Amino acid sequence: MVDYQSPKNVMAESTDSSDTTPTKKILVIEDEADIQVLLGYNLRVAGFSVIQASDGEEGLLLAVEHQPDLILLDWMLPLLSGIDILRQIRNHAELRNISVIMLTAKGEEPDRLRGLNGGADDYITKPFSPKELLARVHALLRRASGGHNNILSCFGLDLDIEQKRVMRDGQVIHLGPTEFRLLEHFLRNKGRVYSRSQLLDSVWGRDVFVELRTVDVHIRRLRKAININNKPDLIRTVRSMGYSLEPPTE
Numbered sequence: 001m002v003d004y005q006s007p008k009n010v011m012a013e014s015t016d017s018s019d020t021t022p023t024k025k026i027l028v029i030e031d032e033a034d035i036q037v038l039l040g041y042n043l044r045v046a047g048f049s050v051i052q053a054s055d056g057e058e059g060l061l062l063a064v065e066h067q068p069d070l071i072l073l074d075w076m077l078p079l080l081s082g083i084d085i086l087r088q089i090r091n092h093a094e095l096r097n098i099s100v101i102m103l104t105a106k107g108e109e110p111d112r113l114r115g116l117n118g119g120a121d122d123y124i125t126k127p128f129s130p131k132e133l134l135a136r137v138h139a140l141l142r143r144a145s146g147g148h149n150n151i152l153s154c155f156g157l158d159l160d161i162e163q164k165r166v167m168r169d170g171q172v173i174h175l176g177p178t179e180f181r182l183l184e185h186f187l188r189n190k191g192r193v194y195s196r197s198q199l200l201d202s203v204w205g206r207d208v209f210v211e212l213r214t215v216d217v218h219i220r221r222l223r224k225a226i227n228i229n230n231k232p233d234l235i236r237t238v239r240s241m242g243y244s245l246e247p248p249t250e
Contacts, residue, residue: 024141027051027068029059029085030103031077035126039072042130043137056080060088063095070140072133073120075104090119099140101133122154123247132156135169152187155234155247157226159187168226178203179222186235186245195242219243 026048028039036052043050051066053059056077063071063085071089075082082102089095102120122136139153150162158167164180166173175183181203185194194202196215204210223235232248 023049024070025049025051025066025068026137027053027059027063027066027071029053029056029062029071029077029082030074031055032074035074035103038130039133042134046134046137048137054078056082056085060085063089063098064092067094068098070099070101070137072101072103072137075102086119099143101136101140103128122156125247132169152184154187154190155245157183157187157234159184166226168228168231171228173225173228175225176221178218179225182218182222183226183245186243190245193236193238193242193244198242 024047026043028036028043028050030036030039030052031054033054036054040050040052051062051068053062057079059071059073059077060080073082073085077085082104086100086102089098089100099121100119101122101124103124103126105126121140124133124136136153136156139151139156139158142158143151143153150160152159152161156169159180160166161184166175166180166183182199185199185202196212199215200210200212219235219237223233226235227233234245234248236244236246238244
């Protein structure tokens with residue numbers, strides 16, 4: 001993770017994103033000055049135009065004025081909270097389609113689900129790696145742009161339906177056909193818990209006889225594949241209920 005106070009660490013985490021269109025605008029709504037500096041630096045190095053606000057009211061005004069391509073939104077803000085801003089964005093005719101990544105120290109499950117259910121496209125918990133955050137920014141912008149409707153993205157995962165390719169934070173992940181279909185199902189229904197029987201019906205099909213424990217085997221394979229290099233686990237096991245895809249608990 002990054003020491004927000006260290007310029008050396010800030011520069012070390014920067015990435016070269018030459019394929020990024022320089023005109024893409026990112027609005028950062030964050031009240032902590034050191035995180036503002038960190039995000040502003042890395043986003044500009046990546047080729048983005050950066051607009052910054054330090055409180056909720058200013059952030060909402062700048063969102064209306066500039067209509068950015070993506071918003072990095074802190075949860076705890078003065079004057080107007082991040083979740084209130086998110087609600088207003090999703091109810092605003094000109095803003096509702098803007099991609100939003102929530103930035104927060106709130107790692108508890110109810111808070112994560114509240115943000116996602118409120119309309120956030122992704123969720124990252126502080127402290128975070130700028131490299132990981134940039135990967136998620138690129139993924140959401142790809143998904144929002146024309147010609148990329150076959151890509152499902154969330155929590156740093158990118159699943160290309162047409163190319164049958166999966167990446168996490170920019171690193172290729174190799175999956176078998178069943179694991180690929182499982183991940184596609186979870187990405188289309190993030191945050192929702194599915195029982196083994198429901199997963200069998202959705203992924204294997206209603207007319208196929210497969211034992212329930214087969215689901216556990218493929219979940220273990222999927223979990224091992226996507227949690228590469230000791231990355232946080234994205235698949236939550238809910239005792240006596242089933243499985244869901246959720247942002248990691250830091």
